[in-house]
Amino acid sequence: MEILRDHDLKAFNSFGISSRAAVLARACFTTDVGEGVRMALQEQLPLKILGGGSNILLRGEQVAFVMKMEIPGLEITRRDGANVYVTAGAGCEWEQLINFALSNHLWGIENLTLIPGRVGSSPIQNIGAYGVELKDVFHSLVAYDRHTSGFVELGRDDCRFGYRQSIFKSAAKGRYIITQVTLKLSLEARPVLRYSHLNEALSVRGISNPELTDVVELIRSVRQTKLPDPLLIGSAGSFFKNPVVKNGIADVIKASHADAPVFDAGSGYSKLAAGWLIEQCGWKGFRDGDAGVWPHQALVLVNYGKATGVELSDLANRIIESVSDRFGVDLEPEVNFW
Numbered sequence: 001m002e003i004l005r006d007h008d009l010k011a012f013n014s015f016g017i018s019s020r021a022a023v024l025a026r027a028c029f030t031t032d033v034g035e036g037v038r039m040a041l042q043e044q045l046p047l048k049i050l051g052g053g054s055n056i057l058l059r060g061e062q063v064a065f066v067m068k069m070e071i072p073g074l075e076i077t078r079r080d081g082a083n084v085y086v087t088a089g090a091g092c093e094w095e096q097l098i099n100f101a102l103s104n105h106l107w108g109i110e111n112l113t114l115i116p117g118r119v120g121s122s123p124i125q126n127i128g129a130y131g132v133e134l135k136d137v138f139h140s141l142v143a144y145d146r147h148t149s150g151f152v153e154l155g156r157d158d159c160r161f162g163y164r165q166s167i168f169k170s171a172a173k174g175r176y177i178i179t180q181v182t183l184k185l186s187l188e189a190r191p192v193l194r195y196s197h198l199n200e201a202l203s204v205r206g207i208s209n210p211e212l213t214d215v216v217e218l219i220r221s222v223r224q225t226k227l228p229d230p231l232l233i234g235s236a237g238s239f240f241k242n243p244v245v246k247n248g249i250a251d252v253i254k255a256s257h258a259d260a261p262v263f264d265a266g267s268g269y270s271k272l273a274a275g276w277l278i279e280q281c282g283w284k285g286f287r288d289g290d291a292g293v294w295p296h297q298a299l300v301l302v303n304y305g306k307a308t309g310v311e312l313s314d315l316a317n318r319i320i321e322s323v324s325d326r327f328g329v330d331l332e333p334e335v336n337f338w
């Protein structure tokens with residue numbers, strides 16, 4: 001396993017923040033994972049697992065043993081009628097998996113195109129976009145269990161997926177190191193176009209029965225107008241989760257703001273659009289030094305160049321405070337703070 005000491009992580013996080021890791025270890029084989037865990041223990045350093053670094057905010061130097069998951073692999077492992085099981089190594093780029101599904105005519109993850117990061121991180125927050133979540137196609141994963149020092153296979157129920165949530169972010173935080181993920185995709189066309197603007201955009205293009213490529217191209221074009229290109233502007237995508245509140249709170253907001261986007265979340269709860277709340281508080285396009293709020297989507301905090309993790313988390317705290325003061329709603333970061 002390649003071991004780099006006192007290594008800058010700037011190139012390994014999508015915010016582009018400079019922060020030195022005491023150790024950066026590149027895990028390219030499954031056997032590297034146990035070795036990395038043992039080395040971190042020997043060196044008495046906390047272990048941190050890194051994928052593509054597109055959902056972390058580095059708030060200072062990393063006095064840690066950072067294990068970067070680079071285990072490759074991407075193949076069809078089983079066919080069962082129209083169902084096709086695709087297994088990928090944790091280090092496989094998520095978009096590589098999307099392209100693999102496209103070239104094999106497999107439906108299920110097309111709405112998740114252009115989400116940066118690695119396959120191994122996708123279960124952590126149950127990645128989601130445009131009405132589809134990982135859990136909808138998830139079959140199983142293999143992970144190194146730090147409690148037993150062995151490998152386990154976990155199914156969908158074990159992972160307890162929720163909105164941007166899983167067991168890996170809650171009860172079992174830090175316990176499992178995911179090495180492989182298997183998804184159950186389908187040869188049968190099943191476009192998910194619940195968002196009305198997706199349907200409208202398709203009809204503008206004169207498409208009534210979309211092919212897989214139509215959906216992928218549509219989602220890619222929508223994302224490119226809203227989100228900063230991670231290669232040009234540092235960000236972690238949505239910085240906050242959309243808050244889920246009791247219906248009574250949503251009703252109060254609706255009464256004074258008829259245009260407020262409110263979605264039924266079931267069992268007496270509603271989901272609010274965090275971006276809308278932030279925009280109402282006047283943050284959209286705000287910039288303080290190099291830390292800012294993306295002018296095209298207020299949910300996205302950006303690093304225009306030299307912002308530090310502390311500056312960005314200070315900005316996030318100011319936003320949380322102002323949304324709480326104005327609407328009585330607590331925003332929760334989606335990003336993982338390191």
Ligand SMILES: Cc1cc2nc3c(=O)[nH]c(=O)nc-3n(C[C@H](O)[C@H](O)[C@H](O)COP(=O)(O)OP(=O)(O)OC[C@H]3O[C@@H](n4cnc5c(N)ncnc54)[C@H](O)[C@@H]3O)c2cc1C
Pocket residue numbers: 014048049050051052053054055056069090114115116117118119120121122124125126127128129176177178179227228229230235236237238336
């Ligand atoms: C421009 C942009 C757009 C985005 N859009 C979306 C979106 O539409 N929907 C969405 O859900 N997310 C989105 N994201 C967030 C991000 O891309 C996803 O959360 C992605 O899954 C993170 O993958 P990563 O490999 O970069 O994870 P990292 O940032 O490296 O890690 C994220 C967390 O997972 C842990 N982790 C990583 N790999 C493993 C592993 N193998 N085993 C155990 N723990 C691990 C890390 O310790 C960390 O806590 C976006 C980000 C950007 C920059």
